[in-house]
Amino acid sequence: MSDADPAVPEADAPESATAAVIAAAKESDFALVVGTLLAIYAAAALLSFTDGLNSVVGLMETLTFLGLVYALTALALNLQWGYTGLFNIGVAGFMAVGVYTMGMVVRSPDPAFGPPGLGLPLPVGVLAGMGMAALLGGIAALPALRLKADYLAIVTLGLSEIIRLSLQSSAFDSFLRDTIGAGTGGGRGMGMPDNPVRDLFLVDGQAGTPTALGDLVFGVFGTDGLGISHPILIGWGYIAVLAAFLVGFYLLLERLGRSPFGRTMKAIREDELVANSLGKDVNLVKIKVFVIGCALMGLAGILWFGSQGNVSPTPQFRPLLTFYVFIAVIIGGSGSNTGSVLGGIVFAAVLFEGPRRVGGAVRGLIDAETPGSFADALVSLDPVTLLAYAADNVAPLQFVFLGLVLVFIIHRRPEGVLGDRIETAAAVDLSERPAGGESDE
Amino acid sequence: MSSDAPDPNDPADVADGSDVADGVDASAPTADEPEENDGEVEESAKHTPSGSPPLRVEGLVKRFGGVTAVDGASFEVESGSLTGLIGPNGAGKSTTFNCITGVHEPTAGTVSFQGEDVTGLKPYQIARKGLVRTFQIARELSEMTVLENLMLAPQGQLGESAVRAVTPGLRGAVVEEETALRERAWETLEFFEIDHLAHEHAGNLSGGQRKLLEMARVLMTDPEMVLLDEPLAGVNPTLEEKLLDRIHDLRADGYTFLLVEHDMDVIMNNCERVIVMHQGSVLAEGTGDEIRNDERVIEAYLGEDL
Numbered sequence: 001m002s003d004a005d006p007a008v009p010e011a012d013a014p015e016s017a018t019a020a021v022i023a024a025a026k027e028s029d030f031a032l033v034v035g036t037l038l039a040i041y042a043a044a045a046l047l048s049f050t051d052g053l054n055s056v057v058g059l060m061e062t063l064t065f066l067g068l069v070y071a072l073t074a075l076a077l078n079l080q081w082g083y084t085g086l087f088n089i090g091v092a093g094f095m096a097v098g099v100y101t102m103g104m105v106v107r108s109p110d111p112a113f114g115p116p117g118l119g120l121p122l123p124v125g126v127l128a129g130m131g132m133a134a135l136l137g138g139i140a141a142l143p144a145l146r147l148k149a150d151y152l153a154i155v156t157l158g159l160s161e162i163i164r165l166s167l168q169s170s171a172f173d174s175f176l177r178d179t180i181g182a183g184t185g186g187g188r189g190m191g192m193p194d195n196p197v198r199d200l201f202l203v204d205g206q207a208g209t210p211t212a213l214g215d216l217v218f219g220v221f222g223t224d225g226l227g228i229s230h231p232i233l234i235g236w237g238y239i240a241v242l243a244a245f246l247v248g249f250y251l252l253l254e255r256l257g258r259s260p261f262g263r264t265m266k267a268i269r270e271d272e273l274v275a276n277s278l279g280k281d282v283n284l285v286k287i288k289v290f291v292i293g294c295a296l297m298g299l300a301g302i303l304w305f306g307s308q309g310n311v312s313p314t315p316q317f318r319p320l321l322t323f324y325v326f327i328a329v330i331i332g333g334s335g336s337n338t339g340s341v342l343g344g345i346v347f348a349a350v351l352f353e354g355p356r357r358v359g360g361a362v363r364g365l366i367d368a369e370t371p372g373s374f375a376d377a378l379v380s381l382d383p384v385t386l387l388a389y390a391a392d393n394v395a396p397l398q399f400v401f402l403g404l405v406l407v408f409i410i411h412r413r414p415e416g417v418l419g420d421r422i423e424t425a426a427a428v429d430l431s432e433r434p435a436g437g438e439s440d441e
Numbered sequence: 442m443s444s445d446a447p448d449p450n451d452p453a454d455v456a457d458g459s460d461v462a463d464g465v466d467a468s469a470p471t472a473d474e475p476e477e478n479d480g481e482v483e484e485s486a487k488h489t490p491s492g493s494p495p496l497r498v499e500g501l502v503k504r505f506g507g508v509t510a511v512d513g514a515s516f517e518v519e520s521g522s523l524t525g526l527i528g529p530n531g532a533g534k535s536t537t538f539n540c541i542t543g544v545h546e547p548t549a550g551t552v553s554f555q556g557e558d559v560t561g562l563k564p565y566q567i568a569r570k571g572l573v574r575t576f577q578i579a580r581e582l583s584e585m586t587v588l589e590n591l592m593l594a595p596q597g598q599l600g601e602s603a604v605r606a607v608t609p610g611l612r613g614a615v616v617e618e619e620t621a622l623r624e625r626a627w628e629t630l631e632f633f634e635i636d637h638l639a640h641e642h643a644g645n646l647s648g649g650q651r652k653l654l655e656m657a658r659v660l661m662t663d664p665e666m667v668l669l670d671e672p673l674a675g676v677n678p679t680l681e682e683k684l685l686d687r688i689h690d691l692r693a694d695g696y697t698f699l700l701v702e703h704d705m706d707v708i709m710n711n712c713e714r715v716i717v718m719h720q721g722s723v724l725a726e727g728t729g730d731e732i733r734n735d736e737r738v739i740e741a742y743l744g745e746d747l
Contacts, residue, residue, distance in 0.1 A: 252607055255612065256606055259605075259606030259607075259615060260593075260599070260600035260601045260606065260615070261600055261601055262606070263593045264593065264601060266585055267582050267585065269584075270583060270584055270585060274582060275593075276568075277542060277544075277564045277565070277568055277573065277576075278568055278573070278658070279565045279573075279594075280565055280601075281563075282565065288603055425589050426589065427612065427619040428616060428619040428620050428623055430586070430588050430592075430623065430639075430640070431640070434620075
């Protein structure tokens with residue numbers, strides 16, 4: 001899967017101890033990802049152990065879920081932006097198209113509430129969602145052939161907003177109901193089909209009627225055993241599915257990157273005219289990259305939001321989502337698949353979910369009243385009061401924190417955590433010359 | 442980009458060069474340094490079939506708004522030759538290059554390569570026909586290693602298909618091809634004596650090394666003909682010697698070269714044929730000596746210095 005990489009020169013001595021640790025951990029990608037997860041779990045346990053095992057496992061479950069879905073999306077974006085240099089700021093839109101198409105295809109034609117669907121099996125829905133996202137990606141690629149980076153960004157951002165607003169529009173909803181017999185639900189959104197993972201544990205997904213597997217798992221870990229609530233256990237079951245998809249994404253993209261196709265992608269990122277002058281059909285490769293990347297974004301959208309019970313266009317698919325995914329890729333180091341996985345996990349746990357949890361935990365420890373305003377907190381000249389105020393307002397502070405981290409990374413390590421490695425773009429090991437064949441011209 | 446229909450008969454000076462051109466190819470070695478390879482050129486010319494000249498430009502016109510950069514340039518490049526293209530700044534050399542290689546679409550005129558009309562084709566289509574260029578300012582792919590730069594170049598690689606690159610059953614052939622390609626890349630690096638840089642990011646190379654890299658990369662495409670846009674600009678004399686040696690070696694192997702260069706000595710000493718451009722059209726064509734003594738050339742460009 002990965003090669004140790006002796007080619008990285010030791011010349012740039014680690015700037016800090018963390019850099020040295022990172023350098024050592026780079027030896028194995030898998031160990032790196034697992035190690036990061038374990039560190040996050042340790043922090044999560046530290047934050048929530050006072051509330052019991054159920055809370056600890058629940059927090060771990062939340063962090064892992066978010067980490068994996070961000071990692072999936074970051075991988076898809078990394079193909080377009082990291083490898084090929086295509087500045088797609090429409091990630092949220094392609095995810096929305098994927099999950100909405102899946103919902104419309106799979107939902108019952110005559111549901112108890114919400115818009116009707118086509119009533120087809122779930123795998124068909126997933127493929128349809130990916131297909132529709134890919135199709136839209138192909139269409140989005142057409143302007144990409146003519147536009148330079150920042151203009152392409154504007155076009156894709158616009159497309160993503162058009163998608164979101166269309167899904168929100170009740171006129172579009174009724175138009176779809178009239179023409180294809182499946183609706184979007186407009187601004188109220190739509191309920192997602194049952195998660196098949198839930199059916200593995202519960203007969204027909206009904207709480208209280210466990211299957212054989214459910215009996216076993218609930219018996220050992222559940223209320224009869226370790227006392228972990230059943231939805232959390234089912235959540236871990238779904239995480240196993242996500243992890244399998246993550247491995248699939250990773251292998252697919254690594255193979256794609258480590259091939260002549262990957263070389264052409266990198267060449268387009270570096271210098272389009274050179275790639276073109278060396279006989280590479282740059283436009284065709286760009287379209288392919290858009291189609292593959294957007295299909296993966298559609299699938300990531302399905303895996304992420306399709307498992308959340310209900311989707312609606314506006315809180316979920318705002319451009320903010322796209323920017324979060326970009327931050328994940330930037331943290332990990334654009335151009336590196338392992339970096340994207342790592343960036344997704346770190347972003348979700350440390351920057352997205354972490355501050356709230358830390359804020360909550362800190363607030364729980366402080367026995368002080370929260371001042372009414374920042375001025376009051378400041379005037380009190382009491383660090384505890386100030387901390388209480390900060391902990392209570394962690395949501396807005398989180399964005400400040402996010403901004404500071406971004407500034408820090410871009411200033412100190414613009415290539416991201418793993419961005420400086422040489423990601424070989426060939427199907428064979430290039431690190432050393434194989435013996436033999438020393439013939440001269 | 443509007444596509445004007447190419448009109449081969451438009452500009453007048455088609456005849457200008459072609460009469461001079463005939464039979465110059467095999468003519469005596471040029472002035473100072475005898476071309477020891479000349480005899481072998483014809484024998485080992487395995488790359489280009491003799492017959493129609495590999496490159497023929499007729500009545501090429503390129504306008505940018507009101508500016509006419511190329512104004513009816515016509516010339517031919519002989520098979521297996523090393524032809525020089527010179528001219529003062531603004532003569533239209535680079536624009537001509539860009540029109541030939543598909544970077545610009547000519548306003549009028551035709552470009553044919555090995556008897557085939559390639560006017561207005563995309564750069565990658567022209568490159569696939571075996572007509573490949575280097576750039577005036579070396580354009581290395583800086584975040585790729587030198588070896589990757591080279592392995593990018595070969596045409597029609599199996600693994601350029603995304604499906605082949607990822608599908609388990611089909612990837613075997615890709616790996617096999619890559620293994621052979623890697624060996625060829627190493628040989629090419631050795632030929633240019635930059636094999637010690639193979640794992641370096643191309644962006645870390647010096648200016649001269651980049652020029653070598655570019656030449657090596659072009660060779661990896663297995664071209665019929667190479668257009669060199671000032672390959673020696675900003676290169677130190679030692680490296681210049683090395684680059685010229687390589688060019689002569691390759692010419693002996695049957696490659697055809699068209700060389701744009703500012704250094705008059707280089708052109709006169711190395712090219713058996715010289716084309717002089719001035720104000721967008723071909724002013725004169727001939728051997729180095731003929732060009733040296735051409736009144737129009739002296740007047741237009743070279744000054745009384747020659």
